[in-house]
Amino acid sequence: MTVSTINSPHPTSVTTTVTTSSSIKLDTASSEMTTTDLTINSTSPQDLGFPTEKIEPTAGSDDEKPEYMIDNDDIEGIAVVREPDAMTFPDGGFGWFVVLGAFVIQFCCWGFSFCWGVYQEYYVKNHTFPGAELSQISWCGGIASGSIFITTPFQGRMVTIFGLRKVVAAGIVLSGAGMILASFATSLWHLYLTQGLMYGLGAGMALFTSVAIPVQWFERKRGLASGITVAGSGIGGATLAPLNRLMISKVGYQWALRIMGILVITLVCSILVCLRTRVTPSVKKRPLLDVTMFKNSGFTAMYFMGMLVTFGYLTPIFLFPNFVTDLGMDPTIGASLVSGFAGVNAFSRITLGFIGDRFGPLNVLIVSTIFTGLCCWVLWMNTHGLAMAVVFMVIYGSNAGGFNSLFLVVAANIIGVESLAETIGLLFSGNLFGNLLGSPLASAIVTASGGSYTWAQVYSGAAPMLAAVLLIVLRFKKDRRIFVKL
Numbered sequence: 183m184t185v186s187t188i189n190s191p192h193p194t195s196v197t198t199t200v201t202t203s204s205s206i207k208l209d210t211a212s213s214e215m216t217t218t219d220l221t222i223n224s225t226s227p228q229d230l231g232f233p234t235e236k237i238e239p240t241a242g243s244d245d246e247k248p249e250y251m252i253d254n255d256d257i258e259g260i261a262v263v264r265e266p267d268a269m270t271f272p273d274g275g276f277g278w279f280v281v282l283g284a285f286v287i288q289f290c291c292w293g294f295s296f297c298w299g300v301y302q303e304y305y306v307k308n309h310t311f312p313g314a315e316l317s318q319i320s321w322c323g324g325i326a327s328g329s330i331f332i333t334t335p336f337q338g339r340m341v342t343i344f345g346l347r348k349v350v351a352a353g354i355v356l357s358g359a360g361m362i363l364a365s366f367a368t369s370l371w372h373l374y375l376t377q378g379l380m381y382g383l384g385a386g387m388a389l390f391t392s393v394a395i396p397v398q399w400f401e402r403k404r405g406l407a408s409g410i411t412v413a414g415s416g417i418g419g420a421t422l423a424p425l426n427r428l429m430i431s432k433v434g435y436q437w438a439l440r441i442m443g444i445l446v447i448t449l450v451c452s453i454l455v456c457l458r459t460r461v462t463p464s465v466k467k468r469p470l471l472d473v474t475m476f477k478n479s480g481f482t483a484m485y486f487m488g489m490l491v492t493f494g495y496l497t498p499i500f501l502f503p504n505f506v507t508d509l510g511m512d513p514t515i516g517a518s519l520v521s522g523f524a525g526v527n528a529f530s531r532i533t534l535g536f537i538g539d540r541f542g543p544l545n546v547l548i549v550s551t552i553f554t555g556l557c558c559w560v561l562w563m564n565t566h567g568l569a570m571a572v573v574f575m576v577i578y579g580s581n582a583g584g585f586n587s588l589f590l591v592v593a594a595n596i597i598g599v600e601s602l603a604e605t606i607g608l609l610f611s612g613n614l615f616g617n618l619l620g621s622p623l624a625s626a627i628v629t630a631s632g633g634s635y636t637w638a639q640v641y642s643g644a645a646p647m648l649a650a651v652l653l654i655v656l657r658f659k660k661d662r663r664i665f666v667k668l
Contacts, residue, residue, distance in 0.1 A: 276458065277399030281407050283456030284392045285414035287350065290446040291357065291385035293418015295330075296499060296524050297426045298323040300517045301377070303503035304435055307513065311370045316504060318370060320625035322378045323500050327492075328618020329382030334390050334607035346395070347454045353387025354450040356380055361443035365436035377439070388450060394606045397594050398460040404594070405543055409535020409587035416528025416583065419499075420521045427517040475605050480596040483656040484589070485612045487649045491551065491585050492616025494645030497624040497638065498562060498578060499523060505635055506571060519571055523579040530583030535591070542667035543591040544657055550584025551650040557581060558643030563636065585646075620645070 305311060305319050333340070340349050360380025367373045393411065400407040422442070429438035475481045502523075503516030538546040561574040590606075597605050624638040631637055660668055 271399065271401035273400050273403050275399075277396065277407065279456040280399055280458060281396045281411050283453040284396050284411045286453045287354075287388050287392050287450055288412055288414030289418035289421075290354070290449055291330075291389050291418075292415030293422045293524075294361070294381075294426075294442060294446065295327060295385070296415070296419030296520060297423050298326065299500045299503040299520055300423055300427050300430070301435065302500065303507060303513055303516060304430055306504065307507070310435070311373070314370050315629065317622065317625045317629045319373075320500065320622050322370075322373050323496075324618050324620070324622040325374055325378030326382040326385075327496060327621070328614050329379050330386035330389065331611055331614035331617060332383060333386050334610045334614075337387065337390055337607040338605070340387075341459075346392070346457055346459050350388045350392055350457060351451060351454060353384045353389075354447055355384065357382075357384025357388065358443040358447035360384060361439045361446070365439040390606060390610055392457055393590065395457060395459055397590065403539065405535040405537075405539035405588065405591050406532070407535075408591050409532040409538075412583075412586040412590075413528040413531040415586065416524045416526075416531055416579075419524025420528060421524075423517050423521040423524060427514060473608070475597070475608060478596070479659070480656060481593075481605070481609065483652050484593050484596060485609055487652045487656075488585075488589060488610065489612035489616050490649035490652070491554075491646050492613045493620040493623075494555070494558065494616075494642040495582060495585065495620070496617065497621050497642040498558065498574075500621045501624060501628070501635070501638065502571075502575070506568075508633065508635075509566070509571075511568060515568065515571075519575050522572070523575040526576050526579035527583045527586075530580045531587040534584045535587040538588050538591060543588045543595065544653065544660075544668045547584055547588040547592055548650060548653045548657060550581045550588070551646050551653060553581040554578065554585070555643040555645070555647035555650065558639050558646075562642070563639045616645070 302316075302319055302323060305314070306316050311319065337349065344352075357380070360376045360378075360382075363380065364373055364377035367376055396407045396411050397404055426438055426442065429441060433441075476485070499520060502519055503513065506516045506519065507513055534546055534550060557574060557578040561570065561577060565571050565574050593606070593609055597609070624641060627638045627641060628635055657668060
């Protein structure tokens with residue numbers, strides 16, 4: 183292979199690599215390029231096997247970029263290598279420390295959110311708040327999960343003004359303070375404000391300002407990096423659910439909340455140095471809530487897909503401790519099952535992220551979302567003992583992890599990595615409705631059904647199945663071929 187260089191008075195240099203072709207068009211970056219003096223130069227053109235030739239512009243309209251034709255039978259071909267794009271991807275290096283930092287935030291924030299079922303079961307069984315029923319207490323978990331997404335539309339602006347690390351630090355302090363103050367709650371509305379609203383608002387500030395950062399460091403390994411990042415929540419749930427159950431039994435729920443508050447603040451503040459963004463925040467003036475992205479049909483489809491999934495996603499996790507207790511099992515089994523779900527879920531996030539890199543993230547997300555819904559209909563509805571409960575939690579956790587690891591990757595492919603830091607907040611704001619209303623609605627269905635979980639199980643499966651329909655429409659709108667990586 184032979185290499186020569188085309189020298190141009192235009193600021194953009196074009197390096198040409200000789201390959202195989204007889205007639206090649208070069209599309210320049212600007213119509214201002216002067217071509218009458220443009221020649222193919224080399225140290226010794228004759229030694230390379232072809233003479234130096236004048237390149238003449240082809241005819242074209244003033245509004246189009248001019249094309250430049252090189253016709254020479256002796257030239258085997260030319261491949262253009264342009265200047266590197268502003269956004270390059272290391273696919274490693276310090277990027278793995280960024281993944282570590284985001285992993286710890288997921289571990290602390292979403293991991294504790296998985297523990298809500300443990301606290302809910304304790305509050306109901308021990309009548310911690312006299313007169314409060316399951317459907318009323320479950321609102322605390324809904325408020326916590328929903329308020330995580332309240333600040334998401336504004337987080338791009340917050341990071342631009344205050345900086346990434348300051349926003350994360352403020353969020354985790356608010357979240358930890360909510361846990362600590364919840365230990366002093368004497369009525370249900372105190373719990374709504376502390377373990378619900380304060381925890382959720384703070385966790386949201388920390389979670390979504392950091393979760394968009396790892397994808398800025400990876401391209402070929404983006405699915406894997408995203409999978410490892412969000413696996414933090416599953417590993418957090420697997421670790422913290424039994425830990426909180428143990429602390430509640432040993433020191434009481436109040437000290438369990440205080441210890442957790444101090445723990446998450448300490449852990450997250452210790453990894454702030456790992457958080458580094460590679461996208462310079464935009465200095466353009468933007469509205470506080472920029473809804474122009476809804477003009478993008480792909481963005482809109484992903485927005486409503488996320489909303490639908492979250493209506494059913496957390497329902498089994500939050501209801502299972504009460505569900506197995508109603509089946510006559512020991513309350514510790516419920517915490518163990520949630521822990522097992524979280525562990526399997528963490529592993530599946532990494533695995534499905536890797537598979538998404540191989541077969542296309544959108545393709546894998548569709549399949550995992552369909553199986554998430556089927557698990558609720560086929561397995562949970564037929565669970566009457568411990569063995570089937572374990573089977574359901576393992577298979578449900580294996581498929582539900584696809585939403586966590588691939589949703590952001592698909593969104594990055596549709597929106598673009600450069601703008602993801604600003605648009606991710608608006609994208610995830612749709613999840614507010616599902617996380618806020620999903621589990622309380624399921625609990626209300628159980629109460630209205632006289633303690634039967636059947637219709638709640640139907641509802642939990644219907645949400646991801648409807649989301650899968652949106653994904654399928656988006657998939658075939660992009661490409662109607664079945665066997666193609668998307």
